[in-house]
Amino acid sequence: MSDRLAVLPQYLLPKQALTSLAGKFASAQLGGLTTAVIRRFVARYRVNMAEAANPDIASYATFNDFFTRALKPGARPLADADLVCPVDGAISQFGPIAQDQVFQAKGHSYSTTTLVGGDAALGARFDNGHFATLYLSPRDYHRIHMPCAGELTRMIHVPGDLFSVNPVTARGVPGLFARNERVVCVFESAHGPFVLVLVGATIVGSMATVWHGQVNPPRPGILRQWDYAPGQVRLQRGEEMGRFLLGSTVVMLFPQGPLAFNPAWAPARPIQLGEAMAQRGG
Numbered sequence: 410m411s412d413r414l415a416v417l418p419q420y421l422l423p424k425q426a427l428t429s430l431a432g433k434f435a436s437a438q439l440g441g442l443t444t445a446v447i448r449r450f451v452a453r454y455r456v457n458m459a460e461a462a463n464p465d466i467a468s469y470a471t472f473n474d475f476f477t478r479a480l481k482p483g484a485r486p487l488a489d490a491d492l493v494c495p496v497d498g499a500i501s502q503f504g505p506i507a508q509d510q511v512f513q514a515k516g517h518s519y520s521t522t523t524l525v526g527g528d529a530a531l532g533a534r535f536d537n538g539h540f541a542t543l544y545l546s547p548r549d550y551h552r553i554h555m556p557c558a559g560e561l562t563r564m565i566h567v568p569g570d571l572f573s574v575n576p577v578t579a580r581g582v583p584g585l586f587a588r589n590e591r592v593v594c595v596f597e598s599a600h601g602p603f604v605l606v607l608v609g610a611t612i613v614g615s616m617a618t619v620w621h622g623q624v625n626p627p628r629p630g631i632l633r634q635w636d637y638a639p640g641q642v643r644l645q646r647g648e649e650m651g652r653f654l655l656g657s658t659v660v661m662l663f664p665q666g667p668l669a670f671n672p673a674w675a676p677a678r679p680i681q682l683g684e685a686m687a688q689r690g691g
Contacts, residue, residue, distance in 0.1 A: 447472060456548050463478060488684055493683050502676055521535045524587040526593055538663050539687075541660070543661075545657055567593060572611060574589065594607070601666060604661065605659060608659070617652050
């Protein structure tokens with residue numbers, strides 16, 4: 410079966426309604442039912458609760474509390490690198506940006522301008538730069554951390570679809586990551602500007618950042634933007650910056666320059682938070 414045919418049912422599903430329903434369930438305190446669902450989830454996806462700060466499944470009041478669980482101190486040491494991986498997950502794609510085109514999968518790419526919500530000036534800052542797309546599976550730790558120290562300048566909530574973001578959908582849905590709902594976080598750093606894009610997906614109830622809290626819902630259907638004054642939000646390398654309440658993907662954009670990705674990286678390779686991601690020359 411072709412990838413496009415495999416994703417056809419997703420075009421027909423009421424994705425917004427399913428996501429809203431899943432979000433309500435995930436935030437509800439349902440006692441024994443919540444515990445049973447978490448226990449089944451842990452078994453189904455082989456979640457390693459031994460590395461959780463709180464390994465007691467029965468102590469989580471909601472599924473979201475479990476899904477956004479913290480790790481034990483020291484569980485993810487930071488590599489000695491200019492840029493470290495911001496999440497646990499798997500490498501979907503990474504490499505150079507071809508003028509303004511970000512590679513998604515064979516036969517598919519999308520523009521930096523579309524990804525960041527239509528701001529051509531912002532997108533152009535990453536022409537011929539570098540990108541990395543990181544996929545978080547259900548079993549992964551779902552907090553997002555900083556790849557390097559940075560100062561937040563802008564956050565953009567871009568409305569969009571809620572397709573699944575698994576590898577089959579990435580191959581079958583054109584422009585997937587610039588088509589789905591997303592939260593675009595724009596930073597300045599000692600290495601230049603960079604963007605962290607939190608991409609929503611089917612059943613992703615919401616996305617949140619440490620400076621704003623829950624960004625969505627609401628889902629008003631229009632682009633929303635917040636600007637931040639110099640020094641208002643500064644985060645250090647490895648510090649938490651946000652989280653997914655169920656599922657998804659992070660896309661990172663870096664400007665043109667002497668960035669060299671970790672030679673051990675390859676598409677589909679598992680990765681961990683804090684792993685060496687890239688070095689930049691002088």
